[in-house]
């Protein structure tokens with residue numbers, strides 16, 4: 001007997017990330033190639049016709065795993081019985097805007113969609129917030145959906161994690177699949193801290209640390225790892241907006257699949273990934289905000305990797321991005337009042 005289909009909600013499904021994401025889900029990239037899915041797609045009434053067009057294309061693509069499509073502008077219908085919710089709906093940042101600029105527009109959406117998910121989603125629904133400001137939207141969703149277990153609400157920093165892997169791969173001229181254990185600490189914003197101190201590369205002569213490889217002069221000098229590398233990853237979203245005049249879409253969609261896949265199916269032994277999760281104050285970062293940590297996943301649960309040594313530069317950067325999240329939380333509440 002085949003598996004029962006899982007229901008996957010994508011909000012903002014008529015937008016550019018949605019358009020890249022729904023075919024990936026329907027092909028099994030997110031939940032596995034043996035897992036049938038029913039897609040629930042939500043957008044706002046002005047986008048209803050475009051949303052219906054996406055539904056028509058999903059039918060036309062004849063995906064074997066796709067067992068049904070709900071395309072709606074009704075949030076309650078969209079959330080009904082969903083096992084996974086990928087919250088992409090919102091207003092994207094345009095050239096020259098900081099994430100704070102999109103705060104007021106987006107947090108009120110997340111407050112109202114929190115109640116719909118709480119009332120209509122399946123009991124153990126896993127939620128991934130992609131729309132910016134991703135950490136703070138996820139926090140608002142958590143606060144206004146108190147019956148959803150807090151560990152089920154996360155935000156996307158896997159794109160930043162993957163960007164860091166990609167930069168190391170390009171600069172050390174190694175396969176990206178041989179690089180692992182970078183960390184994105186904190187906010188999905190330009191204050192994030194991409195940390196390579198524990199990252200390794202699988203080489204012919206065994207596993208080597210990225211710092212050690214950089215020390216032997218392979219393209220990235222050690223100083224650049226503390227400066228240029230960090231700012232390239234922090235600013236990558238802005239660089240894509242400058243180049244495309246639109247924000248990242250295919251890489252965001254692919255990273256959203258990576259996030260949910262690893263959460264549901266588990267991380268490989270010895271590998272961690274970055275996820276924005278509700279902070280318990282681990283590593284002395286602020287508690288009560290959604291902060292990106294290194295996590296391992298097993299049996300559908302994530303766990304923060306504990307006990308990593310933190311040097312002075314890392315401490316400063318982890319504190320700075322934590323302080324920004326505390327400020328964003330206050331700003332979000334002021335937007336809602």
Ligand SMILES: NC(=O)C1=CN([C@@H]2O[C@H](COP(=O)(O)OP(=O)(O)OC[C@H]3O[C@@H](n4cnc5c(N)ncnc54)[C@H](O)[C@@H]3O)[C@@H](O)[C@H]2O)C=CC1
Pocket residue numbers: 011012013014015016017018042043044047088089090091092093109129130131132133134156157159160188247248249252
């Ligand atoms: N966390 C991350 O790594 C990344 C986050 N983003 C964020 O993802 C979000 C979506 O980006 P794009 O797809 O490029 O934007 P887009 O503008 O192409 O699509 C957004 C869609 O959301 C819809 N929408 C607006 N309000 C809604 C509501 N209340 N309910 C349901 N749908 C609603 C819009 O009609 C639109 O179809 C933006 O906030 C963007 O900043 C983008 C890239 C990476």
Ligand SMILES: O=C([O-])CC(=O)C(=O)O
Pocket residue numbers: 092093132159236237238240247248
């Ligand atoms: O920068 C933006 O507004 C879009 C985004 O979150 C990213 O590409 O990381």
